[in-house]
Amino acid sequence: QKEVEQNSGPLSVPEGAIASLNCTYSDRGSQSFFWYRQYSGKSPELIMFIYSNGDKEDGRFTAQLNKASQYVSLLIRDSQPSDSATYLCAVNVLGAGNMLTFGGGTRLMVKP
């Protein structure tokens, strides 16, 4: 079982809708959770991180963490065609130092 799981997609949403991206992880000792966006042919760029249960908002993005259920999600409000990209979930596990384990990513397509 992979340590960090994401649906590969593509997830298709119309422009202006809310896109919901989900990630589950297997290690209950996971401490920190990160969302990266990767455009085709480009490098991953950090969107946001979350450490505590609950919601964290940054502009149109909201990260949600539920450690009891071992999932983290990313909501993108008012989705734009420019949000079309692959979204990577990454998890830092207790005892793993600064190392992150990445999920395979979910491809998001926002249709005008």
Place this chain on the structure above:
Amino acid sequence: DAGITQSPRHKVTETGTPVTLRCHQTENHRYMYWYRQDPGHGLRLIHYSYGVKDTDKGEVSDGYSVSRSKTEDFLLTLESATSSQTSVYFCAISEVEETQYFGPGTRLLVL
């Protein structure tokens, strides 16, 4: 790209030849990482460094070696390249906290 450069950006080489990829940072971050990214496998850690001359293996280290003689440079060497090492290689850096920032990547094709 958070003051991170990678060189070369593209390389084509033949099986059995040595290849060295360079990652250079201007952020003075302590930690540096090398990942490879392949379809169906996502980002996988090859090696990482937690200081000058301090390195350790990641998930997919076989066939790769690294060196870090200066804070700003982290080299990844494929001693004898194989076709299975055709991939996109990303360097990343971080400070004491875990947030990692990625370089632009190197596309390597081994024929």
